[in-house]
Structures are given as structure tokens and as C-alpha cells.
Amino acid sequence: MSYYDVDAILTDGEKIPCRFELDVPYLGHLDNSNGLKPGTRLNLPLWLAEMFALASAGEDSKPPLTLTLPPCLSEQVLAALKADPRAVPLRDQSAYFYGVAVRMLDLFDERELSAILRTTFVVRAADVGLHARKAEESGLGGQGEEFLRGLDEWERRLFRRGHEGVKGAKEWTDNVKRS
């Protein structure tokens, strides 16, 4: 992951639900109050939430807040993914679905989540590859378009790279026929 990777920066901006454990008097502007009380629930961007969650002031002090899994990785979404990965428009959950999910896997010990994500990615990749190959023949429309609209950024990149290869081969084949 490069320092200048725009997708990584935008993934950092995704909101994560957190619960404050400490009294923080000077962060009231985060939820338009005079100061954050313990137990306040707040959506913070991933970069900030991660820093708070991993920070601890002293020896046996708690971190200032605890994280919960974002709504795009909720039980319902995971159940739907387990049932049929292809039927879920991931982009509606989050444009950086896999990016956020991978960061969450780093923070939480979630074996099952990791397995579900892997199956989802691989199964959907097969369809992405098929669409990347057939993009020109079928045109844009019908069922394919709906599926492609539901791709998250990782899958869009996958589609682009798959399509580039097919396009290169097609261009060469057309050139040979013309010359």
C-alpha cells in the first residue's frame, strides 16, 4: 500500500462506530455537546478510531474508546454473503468494503469473518472476470450492469485489470487482421 494511494486514504475516512470509555471534556465538537461522557456512541473515521482504540495512557488504563464492527460487516450482511455472495451489492454497504474489512480483521480476532470474506471475494471474482471478458460483446445493460454497479473498489480494480488484458489481446488481433 503506497503512501499516496488514494483508495487507502479514502478507506481511512470510513466511519466506524465507537463507544467512549472515558470522559473527554474538550472533544465536545464531535457530537455538538459540551464534552464527551463515558458511554457516548459516536461514528469516527477509521484512522482516528484506530489510534484511540490502540492508545492507552498508563500501565493498566483502558483505551479511551472501544470499537464495534461497522454496519457494512453486520450480522445481516454476513449472513447474506454466506447465502449467496453474488446477490449482495457490496458497494451499497461501503465503497471500500474489503478495505475496511481487512483493517477490521487486523483489529479484531474474527476467524469466521475472514473465511466468509475470502469465499465472497473469490466467488465474486469469477463473475467479475466473466464480465471483464464479455464487457464489449454484451454491451452495458441488463443483469450485468446491476452486478457491476454493486462492485466495491477492490473489485472495480479487478475488473479494470482483467479488462485491460482482454482489451490488449483484442486490439492486437484486430490490428493483425487489418494490416
Place this chain on the structure above:
Amino acid sequence: MALPLPLGLVPSEAAFLCEMELVTVVPRQRLESIELLSGSTPKLRPPHRADLPLWLAILLKKQRRANIVPPAWLHPESLREIVTYETAIDVKDWAPPPPPPVRADSRGNSRRLNSADADIILSPPFLPSCTTAAPAGALPYHWFEFAEMLLAHASDDVPSASEVRSLLRDLQEARSAKMRSKITQPESHGEGVTSLRGVGAMELAESRGFVASVAEGVRKIGASAETMRREEEEEHGQDMDDDSDDDMGL
């Protein structure tokens, strides 16, 4: 920053390399030997066949000074056999590449041309895989580019060219579907090894980006689980060491 070029050969580069393949031509005019960087070409004497690089053969073909003899594997019969193999016999792996060339001795045995007593051991770009000496029923490394170029520039030399063309389409589709299904089987990523034996240069150039991206994505998703597993294994390993030490103490 590195050059923004994709990893590996792009399709047009693979096709450029394919032009170095030797093909058999039947010359129509005499032509003296030409000194090339890769060696000198054989002298062309009209009724005798000779092997030339593909680019030179196509040039001579365009000038109507030679006819190209297509290799045996480009015959519709051979292609149909391969299509059957790809779609019915082995639906998971690709058809195997052509076997290494053998030569029969006079006693009824055959021996590999590349056997240990040969001075030079040849590898694919220098092996005749597109001349008339190539065996039927197996696709060489540059099959797709070679067939396309031959059909584009010398379609009158290829027997039943339209049938060959449609068989090649079938092959291309069947094989690209295999590539997709192979790389996107959830269970195949556990082992981490996928055989790509028999895949052609153009197919590799075409699907390299996609395959690499899928593998990259799977790796990223599994990265944290992998580090966790490693740590656990290390702890476990230490425990086992302790046990063995205890045993030694007893």
C-alpha cells in the same frame, strides 16, 4: 516511482516474440541466404521446402514469393481433437503442450532429440513448434498468435480456413473459462499452487492482470489470519520443545 508498465509481457509483445518462430515455406522463387542476427536463413530453391522465421515468411508470402505450409496442429482435425480434450476429457486442466521432439533410430526405438549426449539442449523458442515437423494434437506456446497471424496473412494456405477460425474461437473461449474457474475456486487458494501447464503466451498475457489481482486480494484478506496462525504456531512449537525437554529430563 517505477515505470507505470504492467508486470510481464503485454499481448503485443508476446505476439512480437512469436514472429521469431520458424515456419515451413514452399518458395516460388530462388533466394540466396540472408545473414540475420539469429543466424543465416537457408537458401531457397523452388520445389524444396525450407524453414524461415515467421516474419520473413509472411513478408515473402505478401510478395507472392513463397507459400506457407501450416503446421499439423493447425489442421481442423487436430484442432477438433484438442477441443474435445478441453471440453470433454479434462475439464479442469489445459491440454498438455507438445511433447519434446523424438527421432526414431533404425532399430525401431525412438529417442529424444534433446537427450544428454546432445551438445546443445534446446528449449521452446528454438524448438520447431510451428514447422511441419511439429506434432498434431497439441498446442505449442505461441499457438494463438501464430494461428491469428497465419489466418490474417496466409489464409489461402490454411486448409478450410473458416473452420479453423471457428475452432480457434471455441478453444479460446473454453480455455479462458478454465483460467477463470481455476483461479476462482475457493478451495484452490488453500494449497497456493496452481498448475498452468499448457497455457499459451497470449493467454498468459491476457489474464495475467486478473489472476495476479485475485491472488493479491486473497492474500490481503488472509494476511491477518496468517500472522495470527504463525504466532500460534510459534507458541505451539515452543510448547512442544518444552515437552520434549521434560521427556529428556525424565
